[in-house]
Amino acid sequence: MPNDGEHRTMSEDSxxxxxxxxxxxxxxxxxAERDVVRQLEAWSHVFEEVRIATLHSHPExxxxxxxxxxxxxxxxxxxTEGSSAIDRITAGSSxxxxxxxxxxxxxxxDTGTLTNALDGITAVHLVSGAGSLEVVDALPDEIGVHVHMLEPNRGLHGETVLWARIDGSQPRPATLTRLLLTIPRRRDRRIVKQLASRTQCRFSGNSPYIQSRIKEVFDIEAGVFLPCVDTNHWTTHKESTVKDSAYVVTIGRASWVKGTWECIDMLANSKLKxxxxxxxxxxxxxxxxxxAESNQVELEVAPRLDHSDLVELMAxxxxxxxxxxxxxxxxTPVEAHAVGTPALMVDEGGFRTTVxxxxxxxxxxxxxxxxxxxxxxEAADPENRSKWGIAGxxxxxxxxxxxxxxxxxLQSIIQGQET
Known part of the structure; x- marks a missing residue:
């Protein structure tokens, strides 16, 4: 392991x-941020050198x-990304x-400027998110760029579920919301088009579903670069033989887009918490x-859990x-597979990749x-639990x-872009 502050380089066969x-x-x-941090060490083994630049860091x-x-x-x-209504409507934060x-x-x-970070660089791995794609004006034309688009900006490009209240109702007519977001939507399209017009630029979605969304929203042919999952963090010594468990788990901050309200709808008359x-x-x-009360579904909210407690809860x-x-x-289903608990997912989006x-x-x-x-x-059947866990x-x-x-x-994508 290199000393603190020493630049990490690849092994000789890199x-x-x-x-x-x-x-x-x-x-x-x-x-998304954890995914980048989780992969840094592996990237450092397959690239001559890895550097990272960001407008807003984090202790981790x-x-x-x-x-x-x-x-x-x-x-x-x-x-720092702005969160006011004015910022959203005027694209001020972008x-x-x-x-x-x-x-x-x-x-x-202390480390230097973006110009220093770019010195000697021929390839950039640009991960989408707040403030990311806006770097386009600062990148020299001769540098190849791989854009890892985790998803097109959902709130800007027609997905009304992002605007909905917890019960699915809209805070205002959807047509009005679309109108209010005209400026940031046009700006987002312009930035993506500017990136796509570079001599060396390649887009990847993080699933086949997002690959299709990139084509639908921007008319760009993209590849697929899946995220990283360390399943070792999700292993448990507990056997998945639970047949009389009285609860199911859903993960994610309560919202309409996460389907929390509809989870309760589906649990009505199930006697499951x-x-x-x-x-x-x-x-x-x-x-x-x-x-939940009106549907006779018991609801328990766990805002934060230690990772080990979460694994045991899921198992x-x-x-x-x-x-x-x-x-x-x-x-979520990948984590369920690793734990050995049945994954019951709506037949939409990226779930079709992992289930x-x-x-x-x-x-x-x-x-x-x-x-x-x-x-x-079916999820209570021990044979199903075992069979689905092995297949998962x-x-x-x-x-x-x-x-x-x-x-x-990623190495293959970058090298293919340079040839």
Missing amino acids: QGPPLLVIKGSFAQYGG LEAETKRLGIPLFTPTDTW RAASKAWRRFLISGG LVLVGGGDPSDLEKLSKH SARAIISLAHGEPFGL EDGVSGRLLPRSDKNAWLQAFE RKKIKELGLDSNSRARD
């Missing part, structure tokens, strides 16, 4: 060029780059990010609680369920209550979601 990883912000430190990113000796470049002044990247070219923190991991806005949770559940709308990849219906779990129609009630019974873990292996496989795929 073939990839020096790589600069760019992401606008790590402030939220959700799944700083600790990992320090451990690995990966140079982390940040600006003198941290950029404009500020563009300016921040340009300033970063000449003004940086719903455990919601992820919490939510207090007013939303109050409405959700009343909805003892009847099933892990989700009715999320347009889920980009479908990480094979009747083989490693169930893919179910959104509004078919009888199908869901039958699936809850096989599916994970086939997808190659481990960090080494992901690193080799």
